[in-house]
Amino acid sequence: MTMIAETAETGRWPALESVPQTPLRSRAARSLFLRAVRDLPIRVECSDGVVAGRGGPVLRVLRPEAFFARLGRDGLIGFGESYMAGEWEADDLVRVLTVFASRMDSLVPRSVRWLRPVAVPRRGPGEDGTPDNARRNVSSHYDLSNDLFSLFLDETLSYSSALFPEREGRPLVTDLASAQRRKIDRLLDLAGVGAGTRLLEIGTGWGELAIRAARRGADVRTITLSAEQRSLALERAAGVSGRIRIDLCDYREVDGEYDAIVSVEMIEAVGHRHWGAYCRALDRVLAPGGKVALQAITMPHDRMLASRNSWTWVQKYVFPGGLIPSRPALEEALATTSLRIRNDLRFGAHYAETLRIWRQTFEARGLQVRKLGFDATFRRMWDLYLAYSEAGFRSGYLDVRQFLLTREETPCSG
Structure with a gap:
């Protein structure tokens, strides 16, 4: 435990x-x-x-x-x-x-x-996203309990914003699992993932994106720092295991060459001092003519600048070491590479609905959460975290985006 x-x-x-x-x-x-x-x-x-x-x-x-x-x-x-x-x-x-x-x-x-x-409390050295700190910080959240996450996530075990169909510019909330698959498929399409694609995924989660990519015929390498996530992802990927390699690996240690790279809500865990290193890692292993599809939470640039050295409640109790970037901050990090943003889809209202469903499910299964060994204080903490996050997207303070990155010399019609 x-x-x-x-x-x-x-x-x-x-x-x-x-x-x-x-x-x-x-x-x-x-x-x-x-x-x-x-x-x-x-x-x-x-x-x-x-x-x-x-x-x-x-x-x-x-x-x-x-x-x-x-x-x-x-x-x-x-x-x-x-x-x-x-x-x-x-x-x-x-x-x-x-x-x-x-x-x-x-x-x-x-x-x-x-x-x-x-x-305002300041970040300590443990918040810096060095390799050792990154492993510890990722483990403190994602290794809590696979059973805990499975209680409030949908059957895809996707722990990121879904992409619902829309009506008159607003998310049409239907089945959450279908909306999660829709999100994944759009990312795979952005990156041009198909039969024979050498795909790198940074941030495995519980394996749904890697599985869907492998079913397209891609050869997938996916990396994570969470032992718990890797263990369950290996089980879930058994049917396509010949096309998927799941490694416990830091993004800075990745080797090889890949036609496509996909990363979903991973850059938020990197920390602002390491955004440049993260983008250079993408650039280093991307094959000529390759594409990168990123899904990232963003915040206004001025708020990011004001809070980047602060230690927050979310960092203390939920996501140590993380910081949500702004688009200008991402562009600044990319300026040290040959990659540039070619496509930007914003869908923050969809995250608000995703979080609403997660929170309702979590509340409905409070007894099962307690049976896993998590006390009332933990449940209040988790309830506040989900409500706080939903409020950020409902207010427009936070957004979520899918970015397509290609090299400057690569023509792109998307």
């Missing part, structure tokens, strides 16, 4: 065991928070009788002293930890978080933004 599962069993969540004793920061956080929500379409109800906001989805602060103490000491990390500790709740968590995400730039008054470098 993994570290987090063991923590869940023994109830050891160190950051939650005591409330910070920082009265000055607590008072400042209370003042700033109530001022920030004053003009928002939200209603904040504190158990000490304070009510704020213009009305809308309700955020209930059950333990105001603890809530503001955590917020004052650790900012958004404290906000998340307070939810994990049961100190606040919401009737509609996604709607509450969407309000905040929609106004991320204006929540903190300009007059105190200069304090950000002092007030």
Whole structure:
């Protein structure tokens, strides 16, 4: 059993065991928070009788002293930890978080933004995406439990945005598994994957993309740093195992030459200091005339620049070492290579629907999650992570895109 599962069993969540004793920061956080929500379409109800906001989805602060103490000491990390500790709740968590995400730039008054470098926790050396850190960080999330992920993902075990059909520019939510296969097939088509294609996949997941590529007749090498994912992917790929090689391998260590490269929501785990190395690895192993299809979550460039050195709640508890790039940041990383973006499909609304389905399924199977050894604190953490992510896409703060990359000298009609 993994570290987090063991923590869940023994109830050891160190950051939650005591409330910070920082009265000055607590008072400042209370003042700033109530001022920030004053003009928002939200209603904040504190158990000490304070009510704020213009009305809308309700955020209930059950333990105001603890809530503001955590917020004052650790900012958004404290906000998340307070939810994990049961100190606040919401009737509609996604709607509450969407309000905040929609106004991320204006929540903190300009007059105190200069304090950000002092007030916001900074990334430590363990967050840097070096080979050793990357292995540990990937394992801490993806090796949690194959059984856990199988409880809320669809039958394809795809842990990335689906691509639904659309009606009038909006996702037409149908069967999630079909939409996941639709996403995969578009990526394979972008990269020109067919019979005889030498395909490299960076980030195996649980093998669905590699399996679909092999069924097209491609010869697939797929790499991962997750031993748990590799084990299950090998089982799932048994029917086409002659066409698939699954290696425990860092992207920097990949060798060979490939006609096509596909990578789905992997660059977010690389870390901004290593985006250039990631793009150079793609360039190094891509055969002449080859194509790269990437699916990536993106955020606005200014927000990426503002947050790239910060340590966030998601990094502390869910995805250590990661950072979501912007398109300009990706273009800057690609500038050190011969690869350029030729096609860019944006479909963030589809990710919001994907996450909504995952969260509903996770909530419906809470008893089964508990039986796997994950306690109530873990379940609240995971619920917040899924709701927080959905809110990011519903607000437009986050987007997801499929990019086609080719070399500058390669003509492309796509």
